[in-house]
Amino acid sequence: MIASRTDLFARLDALGIAHKTHEHPPIFTVAEGEGMKDDMPGGHTKNLFLKDKKGVLILISALAETSIRINKLHTVLGCGRLSFGKPELLLETLGVTPGSVTAFALMNDPDVRVRFVLDAALMAHDIVNFHPLSNNATTAIAADDLLRFVRDTDREPEILDLGALAAAEDAAQ
Numbered sequence: 001m002i003a004s005r006t007d008l009f010a011r012l013d014a015l016g017i018a019h020k021t022h023e024h025p026p027i028f029t030v031a032e033g034e035g036m037k038d039d040m041p042g043g044h045t046k047n048l049f050l051k052d053k054k055g056v057l058i059l060i061s062a063l064a065e066t067s068i069r070i071n072k073l074h075t076v077l078g079c080g081r082l083s084f085g086k087p088e089l090l091l092e093t094l095g096v097t098p099g100s101v102t103a104f105a106l107m108n109d110p111d112v113r114v115r116f117v118l119d120a121a122l123m124a125h126d127i128v129n130f131h132p133l134s135n136n137a138t139t140a141i142a143a144d145d146l147l148r149f150v151r152d153t154d155r156e157p158e159i160l161d162l163g164a165l166a167a168a169e170d171a172a173q
Helices: 005-014 036-038 071-078 086-093 103-110 143-152 164-170
Strands: 022-023 042-052 057-063 082-084 113-120 127-130 135-143 157-159
Touching: 005 071, 005 103, 005 143, 036 086, 042 071, 042 086, 042 103, 057 086, 057 103, 057 164, 071 082, 071 164, 086 103, 103 113, 103 127, 103 143, 135 143
Parallel strands: 042 127, 057 113, 113 157
Antiparallel strands: 022 135, 042 057, 042 082, 127 135
8 A cells, every 4th residue: 555645744753753844836856846945944855766677676865956877876886777767667666656756655665675875965964855755745854864764664775975976977087
């Protein structure tokens, strides 16, 4: 069964994780959310659902401003070349649709099919902001609480400096 926003908030409450949610019109891209972020402190995210040719699934949650070179990321992650996962696979594994991808959707993956990668730049913020399973709101929690939430989904987050990886690639060119 796919979790609802109510289910998410109940899980956060059960874990003792404080959260604050701001309602807003649906946001499908980082650019669309620019003006709305002014009233919401903390690191704002972009979330990418990726798949390699062997079926490895990866969710990346990064600081919205971080540059990510998807065509080179597989070498760091030790998987095949990555591309965006199809909407049907996203819904099947994480229970969300494009535009609503979020770290909170890991609660919809009890079989732990999806690897989770976090951007170090995002984790440098005290507060992190994610959609609460739909893109018409943003929920803020403490960065340390995000780690606790992820671990409660039976996975250990992989924290990488994605911005440094992109800068190193730029320097090598």
